[in-house]
Amino acid sequence: LIQLGHQVKMGSRKAGHEKALTWVAKNGAAASQGTFAECAHFGEMLINCTAGGGSIDALKSADLNDLNSKILIDIANPLDFSHGMPPTLSVCNTDSLGEQIQRTFPGLKVVKSLNTVNAAIMVNPGQLSAESVIFLSGNDAAAKATVAELLRSGFGWTAIVDLGDISTARVTEMLLPIWIRLMLVQGTPLFNFAIIR
Amino acid sequence: LIQLGHQVKMGSRKAGHEKALTWVAKNGAAASQGTFAECAHFGEMLINCTAGGGSIDALKSADLNDLNSKILIDIANPLDFSHGMPPTLSVCNTDSLGEQIQRTFPGLKVVKSLNTVNAAIMVNPGQLSAESVIFLSGNDAAAKATVAELLRSGFGWTAIVDLGDISTARVTEMLLPIWIRLMLVQGTPLFNFAIIR
Numbered sequence: 001l002i003q004l005g006h007q008v009k010m011g012s013r014k015a016g017h018e019k020a021l022t023w024v025a026k027n028g029a030a031a032s033q034g035t036f037a038e039c040a041h042f043g044e045m046l047i048n049c050t051a052g053g054g055s056i057d058a059l060k061s062a063d064l065n066d067l068n069s070k071i072l073i074d075i076a077n078p079l080d081f082s083h084g085m086p087p088t089l090s091v092c093n094t095d096s097l098g099e100q101i102q103r104t105f106p107g108l109k110v111v112k113s114l115n116t117v118n119a120a121i122m123v124n125p126g127q128l129s130a131e132s133v134i135f136l137s138g139n140d141a142a143a144k145a146t147v148a149e150l151l152r153s154g155f156g157w158t159a160i161v162d163l164g165d166i167s168t169a170r171v172t173e174m175l176l177p178i179w180i181r182l183m184l185v186q187g188t189p190l191f192n193f194a195i196i197r
Numbered sequence: 198l199i200q201l202g203h204q205v206k207m208g209s210r211k212a213g214h215e216k217a218l219t220w221v222a223k224n225g226a227a228a229s230q231g232t233f234a235e236c237a238h239f240g241e242m243l244i245n246c247t248a249g250g251g252s253i254d255a256l257k258s259a260d261l262n263d264l265n266s267k268i269l270i271d272i273a274n275p276l277d278f279s280h281g282m283p284p285t286l287s288v289c290n291t292d293s294l295g296e297q298i299q300r301t302f303p304g305l306k307v308v309k310s311l312n313t314v315n316a317a318i319m320v321n322p323g324q325l326s327a328e329s330v331i332f333l334s335g336n337d338a339a340a341k342a343t344v345a346e347l348l349r350s351g352f353g354w355t356a357i358v359d360l361g362d363i364s365t366a367r368v369t370e371m372l373l374p375i376w377i378r379l380m381l382v383q384g385t386p387l388f389n390f391a392i393i394r
């Protein structure tokens with residue numbers, strides 16, 4: 001995001017998190033860090049990169065006024081590692097983390113995306129050997145168009161599939177079990193799905 | 198299967214099902230029909246193509262001696278249409294239909310496969326524009342090798358991924374929600390996933 005010219009603030013529960021400070025030191029004036037609440041205030045667009053089990057609490061620590069009308073790209077997955085590997089989903093089938101966030105913060109424009117690939121693939125899908133697919137779910141068409149433009153022009157995604165409203169976050173979050181299994185079988189997280197017609 | 202030279206008996210709850218009779222009439226001496234129990238007795242290899250909600254009952258109608266030591270390719274999915282479209286899964290996340298069948302019939306060699314594609318793709322993946330993937334899950338390595346050979350030599354699958362034991366049936370059954378959503382978005386069931394590295 002910084003390479004694309006954006007100002008980026010990385011949040012954590014307390015300001016001054018060691019990893020955030022290291023990242024800021026490496027990335028110059030465009031990079032800053034602070035609490036989740038400070039990030040929510042700072043950003044024109046928000047990205048939820050927290051662990052799924054902590055996403056609602058992280059967002060609750062923000063001032064509601066700082067969430068209203070903003071786009072939140074929700075890349076988190078509701079993985080439950082409490083019973084070891086492989087993780088299960090703490091919510092699925094009839095609900096999803098994306099829907100829970102949207103219900104809890106009706107003023108946010110939640111766009112579920114990027115949750116089906118590794119972080120290195122999110123921002124550089126062109127490193128794979130062929131075109132692969134990324135999904136969008138959300139209730140706000142304009143917000144989805146804005147996110148799609150970031151994915152396309154910013155990151156280089158060419159196959160972007162709009163699955164529908166935020167309830168379709170269920171179907172991409174339920175991809176995680178096979179994604180994790182394939183990571184274990186193949187020995188790498190650097191892969192993605194394509195849709196072959 | 199008949200084109201490959203196999204004798205095939207199609208089962209239903211009662212012998213003489215109208216659709217089975219029509220299929221037999223079209224397919225000559227290699228085709229026959231009967232009850233699920235008669236099919237279980239007849240087959241060297243069994244294929245569960247029943248609706249997921251009826252699979253256990255269909256198998257329970259067989260003589261247990263006719264199930265022991267046989268391979269069952271389980272292509273069913275535990276879809277629950279009782280609340281309308283899209284269906285939910287009647288079991289997922291911490292269990293699967295494949296595991297339920299294996300637990301209920303320990304003597305069966307259950308191989309979950311083909312449940313992630315439309316019937317027309319199952320037997321002819323070459324109709325798609327590029328190579329796509331099919332998965333295997335099961336506890337018996339020799340049974341999986343036998344099924345893989347049918348997929349490869351019989352149907353033309355080239356990308357066959359063994360995900361592991363029958364508990365990995367969870368991860369392919371949980372592909373159904375996104376498969377159904379993509380079918381609705383794209384307007385066709387004639388697609389499949391590929392894995393891009």
